[in-house]
Amino acid sequence: MITLTNEERNLKNFINGEWTEVTNKEKVYNPANGEVIAEVPNSSAEAITQAAESAGIAQREWALVPAPQRAELLYKVGTMMKERKERLSQLLTLENGKVIEEARGEVQEGIDMAFYMAGEGRRLFGQTTPSELKDKFAMSERCPVGVVGIITPWNFPIAIATWKSFPAIVSGNAVIWKPSSETPLMANELARIFEEAGLPKGILHVVYGSGTTVGQAMIEHDAIRVISFTGSNETGRKVATECGKQLKKVSLEMGGKNAVIVMEDADIDLAVEGILWSAFGTSGQRCTACSRVIVHKAVRKTLEERLLEAMKNLTTGDGLDSNNKIGPIINQAGLDKILKYIEIGKEEGAKLAAGGKQLTVENYEKGFYFEPTLFTDVTIDMRIAQEEIFGPVVSLIEVNNFEEAIAANNKVKYGLSSSIFTQDVNRVFQAQRDLDTGIVYVNAGTTGAEIHLPFGGTKGTGNGHRDSGVQALDVFTEWKAVYVDYSGKLQRAQIDTDA
Numbered sequence: 001m002i003t004l005t006n007e008e009r010n011l012k013n014f015i016n017g018e019w020t021e022v023t024n025k026e027k028v029y030n031p032a033n034g035e036v037i038a039e040v041p042n043s044s045a046e047a048i049t050q051a052a053e054s055a056g057i058a059q060r061e062w063a064l065v066p067a068p069q070r071a072e073l074l075y076k077v078g079t080m081m082k083e084r085k086e087r088l089s090q091l092l093t094l095e096n097g098k099v100i101e102e103a104r105g106e107v108q109e110g111i112d113m114a115f116y117m118a119g120e121g122r123r124l125f126g127q128t129t130p131s132e133l134k135d136k137f138a139m140s141e142r143c144p145v146g147v148v149g150i151i152t153p154w155n156f157p158i159a160i161a162t163w164k165s166f167p168a169i170v171s172g173n174a175v176i177w178k179p180s181s182e183t184p185l186m187a188n189e190l191a192r193i194f195e196e197a198g199l200p201k202g203i204l205h206v207v208y209g210s211g212t213t214v215g216q217a218m219i220e221h222d223a224i225r226v227i228s229f230t231g232s233n234e235t236g237r238k239v240a241t242e243c244g245k246q247l248k249k250v251s252l253e254m255g256g257k258n259a260v261i262v263m264e265d266a267d268i269d270l271a272v273e274g275i276l277w278s279a280f281g282t283s284g285q286r287c288t289a290c291s292r293v294i295v296h297k298a299v300r301k302t303l304e305e306r307l308l309e310a311m312k313n314l315t316t317g318d319g320l321d322s323n324n325k326i327g328p329i330i331n332q333a334g335l336d337k338i339l340k341y342i343e344i345g346k347e348e349g350a351k352l353a354a355g356g357k358q359l360t361v362e363n364y365e366k367g368f369y370f371e372p373t374l375f376t377d378v379t380i381d382m383r384i385a386q387e388e389i390f391g392p393v394v395s396l397i398e399v400n401n402f403e404e405a406i407a408a409n410n411k412v413k414y415g416l417s418s419s420i421f422t423q424d425v426n427r428v429f430q431a432q433r434d435l436d437t438g439i440v441y442v443n444a445g446t447t448g449a450e451i452h453l454p455f456g457g458t459k460g461t462g463n464g465h466r467d468s469g470v471q472a473l474d475v476f477t478e479w480k481a482v483y484v485d486y487s488g489k490l491q492r493a494q495i496d497t498d499a
């Protein structure tokens with residue numbers, strides 16, 4: 001069993017390079033057994049004022065450090081994360097509940113992001129382009145925006161933080177980070193790694209607290225020029241509205257209602273594997289989780305039978321026990337939300353083919369467990385097929401043909417991830433074109449994003465920005481256009497072009 005240090009049990013804010021005590025604290029629970037593992041600050045808005053002031057001063061110096069040197073620091077952070085991978089993974093499972101194999105995968109994602117963004121320190125490409133005038137040079141370059149705010153959820157407490165903070169830091173910004181108070185340990189570990197790696201004080205701040213106090217203070221503070229948010233659609237809308245009032249740039253990633261499409265020519269066993277992994281991994285609490293299976297009528301019965309059979313092998317329990325395939329739900333509120341949707345599904349006339357109940361695991365009676373659940377006879381418009389449940393609950397929807405499958409996939413307010421299982425190359429490319437999500441998988445489930453590609457979605461999933469990939473740099477940089485006239489005379493654009 002992993003043992004926490006005193007610092008980990010008694011978490012402090014990290015403001016201007018100092019570990020700052022806060023008297024008002026909240027308890028942090030292990031979702032596997034309901035036990036208290038740590039205490040986390042419930043900060044006031046004042047903490048953001050302190051962080052933002054020192055961040056503004058530190059950032060001006062940081063922006064002058066050559067980008068390849070800033071990148072070397074990220075390289076060091078990646079190396080340290082690699083050395084500490086196992087402990088980080090165990091801490092992640094302890095606070096979030098996901099099974100240890102997945103926790104290792106998530107930490108690896110952070111390590112990959114560190115090395116990838118370290119590489120960007122020697123790129124951060126701008127463009128040069130011909131001027132319309134003689135003896136004149138034109139170019140564009142990326143500049144840091146200054147101080148940026150990142151607001152992260154509990155379901156990927158380290159990966160999402162690295163998607164946002166690493167591109168921000170390599171681009172020359174200072175970062176103020178409000179992690180979810182459900183999962184503060186990962187924030188503490190990452191901040192300590194940055195500190196040990198030698199990040200100048202004031203470039204990364206961690207302020208724990210509620211969204212309505214700390215999050216709102218970040219949005220309102222003039223010095224914070226960008227907010228990058230991942231979380232629920234409801235909260236994201238509020239964040240965007242508040243940012244709009246301040247004319248503040250905001251990047252939103254707000255989940256999905258992702259579907260796996262299984263066509264009549266699919267490898268059914270492979271599809272079952274893909275559905276199991278993407279629907280029940282992280283107990284269905286992934287923004288890319290498969291929560292709908294859209295299946296061609298010719299293979300609906302076979303798929304349903306094999307899926308139900310395979311679901312019997314999903315052992316649920318403490319994520320630190322590597323025999324378990326599914327860990328707990330994050331907390332009681334998460335469980336209540338899932339239970340509410342089970343009732344909604346039944347009332348709507350869907351058939352509960354498996355699961356549907358809270359689970360009690362021996363010796364972990366106070367943990368928050370839920371049975372892997374399958375609803376069949378689901379129609380596209382039912383609420384269980386439209387709204388994000390965020391639990392191990394899948395809805396099976398039968399369709400008559402390919403066109404209906406695509407239409408069913410697209411008929412939700414979200415647009416994050418989708419997948420199709422088929423052997424037909426023509427359909428693969430038609431699906432790639434017609435599925436209206438930001439991420440499309442072929443012959444794989446709806447999860448498995450790699451850090452060097454853009455992550456995000458269309459419609460209600462976001463507002464056009466992307467995490468990860470080089471595209472993440474667009475969130476944390478401003479473009480500057482520069483003209484150098486070496487003609488020795490005043491040349492007027494659009495007027496002297498004929499001369």
Ligand code: TXE
Pocket residue numbers: 151152153154155178179180181209210211212214215216230231232233235236238239254255256286287288334337388389390
């Ligand atoms: O999310 P919130 P919560 C969904 C999922 C889950 C539900 C609730 O359905 O059951 O949301 O989870 C901060 N101004 N997803 O409450 O509220 C908050 O403190 C500024 C799906 O954790 O969206 C946290 O740091 N910030 C999603 C972050 O926003 C505010 C992942 C996310 O919290 C704020 C997470 C405010 N007014 C939850 N209110 C996905 N699809 O991946 C809260 N926050």
